[in-house]
Amino acid sequence: MTLAMTASQSASQEKKRVALSSVAAGFFLTAFKLLIGLWTGSLGILSEAAHSGLDLVAALITYFAVRISDKPADRDHTYGHGKVENFSALVETLLLLITCGWIFYEAGRRLLTGEVEIEVNFWSFFVISTAIIIDFSRSQALMRAARKHHSQALEADALHFKTDIWSSTVVLFGLLFTTLHFPVADAISATIVAVIVVYVSVQLARRTIDALMDRVDPGLVDRIRGEVMHLEGVAGVEKIRARQSGPHIFVDMVVNVPREVPFQAADELIDVVEDRIRAVVPNSDVVVHMEPVPSRRETLVDRVLFVARDASVALVPVTGEPTHLFHARIHHVHVYRLGGPREMRPGLDGHRYHATLHVECSEDMGFAEAHLLSGNIEKKIKAEVPEIGSVSIRINKRENAVLDVTDTTASQTAMVEAIRGLVLHDPKVRRCDNILILDSGGKMHVSMTCGFDGNLDLGVLEDALTSLELSIYSSFASISDITITPVPEQR
Numbered sequence: 001m002t003l004a005m006t007a008s009q010s011a012s013q014e015k016k017r018v019a020l021s022s023v024a025a026g027f028f029l030t031a032f033k034l035l036i037g038l039w040t041g042s043l044g045i046l047s048e049a050a051h052s053g054l055d056l057v058a059a060l061i062t063y064f065a066v067r068i069s070d071k072p073a074d075r076d077h078t079y080g081h082g083k084v085e086n087f088s089a090l091v092e093t094l095l096l097l098i099t100c101g102w103i104f105y106e107a108g109r110r111l112l113t114g115e116v117e118i119e120v121n122f123w124s125f126f127v128i129s130t131a132i133i134i135d136f137s138r139s140q141a142l143m144r145a146a147r148k149h150h151s152q153a154l155e156a157d158a159l160h161f162k163t164d165i166w167s168s169t170v171v172l173f174g175l176l177f178t179t180l181h182f183p184v185a186d187a188i189s190a191t192i193v194a195v196i197v198v199y200v201s202v203q204l205a206r207r208t209i210d211a212l213m214d215r216v217d218p219g220l221v222d223r224i225r226g227e228v229m230h231l232e233g234v235a236g237v238e239k240i241r242a243r244q245s246g247p248h249i250f251v252d253m254v255v256n257v258p259r260e261v262p263f264q265a266a267d268e269l270i271d272v273v274e275d276r277i278r279a280v281v282p283n284s285d286v287v288v289h290m291e292p293v294p295s296r297r298e299t300l301v302d303r304v305l306f307v308a309r310d311a312s313v314a315l316v317p318v319t320g321e322p323t324h325l326f327h328a329r330i331h332h333v334h335v336y337r338l339g340g341p342r343e344m345r346p347g348l349d350g351h352r353y354h355a356t357l358h359v360e361c362s363e364d365m366g367f368a369e370a371h372l373l374s375g376n377i378e379k380k381i382k383a384e385v386p387e388i389g390s391v392s393i394r395i396n397k398r399e400n401a402v403l404d405v406t407d408t409t410a411s412q413t414a415m416v417e418a419i420r421g422l423v424l425h426d427p428k429v430r431r432c433d434n435i436l437i438l439d440s441g442g443k444m445h446v447s448m449t450c451g452f453d454g455n456l457d458l459g460v461l462e463d464a465l466t467s468l469e470l471s472i473y474s475s476f477a478s479i480s481d482i483t484i485t486p487v488p489e490q491r
Contacts, residue, residue: 016063016066016067018141018142018145018154019059019062019063019066019154019157020063021138021141022059022062022063022138022141022142022157022161023056023059023060023063025059025134025137025138025161026052026053026055026056026058026059026060027056028134029052029055029056029130029131029134029135029164030049030052030053030055030056032127032130032131033046033049033052033127033131034046034049034053036124036126036127037049040124050102052131052164054092054095054096055157055161055164057092057095058092058095058096058157059157061088061091061092062085062088062092062154062157064088065084065085065087065088066085066151066154068084083211083212083245085151086208086211086212086244086245087208087212089204089207089208089211090205090208090209090212092204093201093204093205093208096197096198096200096201096204097198097201100194100197100198100201104191104194111184111187111188125172128168128172129172131164131168132164132165132168132169132172135161135162135164135165135168136161136165138158138161139158139159139161139162139164139165140158142154142155142157142158142161143155143158143162146158159200159204163196163197163200173189177189211244214243214244216242216243216244216249220242220249220281221240221242223280224240224242224251224253224277224280224281225237225240227276227277227279227280228253228255228273228276228277231269231272231273231276233257233258233261233265233266233269234255234256234257234269234273235256235257235258235293235295236255236256236293237253237254237255237256238253238254238255238256238291239252239253239254240252240253241253242281248283248284248285249281249283249284249285250284250285250287251277251281251284251285251286251287252286252287252288252289253287253288253289254288254289254290254291255269255270255273255288255289255290255291256291256292256293257269257290257291257292257293258292258293258294258295258297259292259293259294259295259306260295260297260298260302260306261292266290266292267290270288270290273286273288274286274288292306294306300335300353300385300387301333301334301335303384303385304333304335304355304357304381304385304388305330305333305357307380307381307384307385308330308333308357308359308377308380308381309330310380311376311377311380311381312327312328312329312330312359312373312377313327313328327362328359328360328361328362328370328373328377328398329359329360329398330357330358330359330360330377331357331358331360332356332357332358332394333355333356333357334355334356334357335353335354335355335388336353336354336355336356337352337353338352338353338354338389352389353387353388353389354388354389354390354391354392355381355385355388355390355391355392356391356392356393356394357377357391357392357393357394358393358394358396359373359374359377359393359394359395359396360396360397360398361373361395361396361397361398362398363397363398363399367395370395371395374393374395377391377393378391378393403440403445404440405438405439405440405445406438406439406440407436407437407438407439408437408438408439408444409435409436409437412437415437415476416435416437418475418476419432419435419446419448419472419476420432420435422468422471422472422475423448423450423468423471423472426464426467426468428452428453428456428460428464429450429451429452429464429468430450430451430452430453430489431450431451431489432448432449432450432451433448433449434447434448434449434485435447435448436448440480442478443478443480443481444476444478444479444480444481445479445480445481445482445483446472446479446481446482446483447482447483447484447485448483448484448485449484449485449486449487450468450484450485450486450487451486451487451488451489452464452486452487452488452489453488453489454488454489454490456488461486465484465486468484469482469484
């Protein structure tokens with residue numbers, strides 16, 4: 001059993017325990033008030049009994065709502081069962097309003113006819129005083145649990161008990177004025193109780209309907225946006241949506257990430273975003289969609305590369321088989337600023353640019369399919385990078401399989417020494433070792449390690465490596481592939 005599951009079960013048990021204790025308190029207060037109200041004939045106490053009766057029903061509804069809302073999500077309720085708390089609050093509101101209607105009717109009848117005798121005694125004051133003490137205790141316990149576990153059902157129940165305190169206080173004053181020979185005070189106090197309950201009921205109904213309609217505080221969305229936008233690596237935030245279901249808030253959003261960010265780093269950034277939202281919105285379930293976007297730091301070469309990568313995924317029909325999804329690899333991207341009289345489409349900055357790149361296609365693709373894919377890449381580059389006037393694309397076959405080779409280094413001593421001599425002839429090379437010769441059906445694959453000055457410019461280093469490769473290729477026709485690993489050397 002995980003720690004998260006244990007904490008969730010503990011929270012569920014605490015919510016049920018608090019709700020059940022409220023049921024017991026509601027049952028006791030309802031019975032006590034009803035008994036004393038019938039005995040004394042006080043409409044104020046009877047209205048309080050009716051109010052407590054509805055609180056009892058509300059507490060029962062809350063208890064069962066809490067039990068159901070804590071059930072995990074399933075196939076039929078993918079967002080969980082939290083909405084049952086909001087629905088239960090709506091039912092409680094309707095019950096309260098019905099009772100208020102009866103109280104208004106009975107109070108008006110008594111004020112107009114004055115036909116009811118009220119007996120005020122010790123028990124009249126005792127039951128109301130006891131109710132205030134119990135209501136205060138229950139409202140505090142429920143509100144603590146509601147805030148701790150973000151439960152709207154428990155909060156609504158706490159509000160019910162809190163209104164009982166207000167209304168019981170009003171009834172207490174009504175009984176006091178009745179003992180001072182002002183009997184209409186009882187009906188007036190009952191009316192005031194009903195007004196208080198109506199006000200609270202309307203507020204609760206508004207909150208309940210808002211929750212059922214998925215309304216959230218607009219400030220919540222702004223707060224989430226502000227927190228996420230301050231994170232390093234986030235280029236923008238779009239389509240923030242939030243909805244509440246019981247104690248849970250579901251948040252989904254689109255986060256713009258610079259497209260040069262590697263996928264793994266972007267995935268880690270999304271984890272950081274989700275953690276930050278959970279810190280801002282406790283008890284939230286967060287889904288973040290990542291959208292790669294261009295950044296201001298991109299060069300013209302970067303833009304060509306990223307557009308080509310986006311266009312390198314294609315659905316290509318294969319003869320006799322279902323349509324395949326192919327993803328080509330893009331490399332050797334170069335952009336040239338052209339001079340001279342050649343007529344080409346001008347770029348936006350007045351220059352003329354020509355782009356070249358290599359596209360490695362899967363060996364499952366035929367030449368026609370590969371040409372179609374490269375054509376689409378060219379069109380997209382010209383459309384999205386209008387500075388580019390022309391594009392040249394070389395099609396290569398991507399080797400997906402591991403090559404079976406024979407290590408012939410030991411038997412190719414003469415070739416090894418000849419290669420070493422060619423390489424060391426370049427004054428930029430300080431050493432040459434780890435020469436490896438692999439034979440793949442007559443094609444030689446050569447690799448080696450060469451030492452260079454550690455302060456060498458990368459452009460100079462690249463030119464030196466290219467020069468070495470050309471020298472080796474021109475000297476040995478059997479060599480089809482060369483890999484030189486450069487390492488820095490100190491003087």
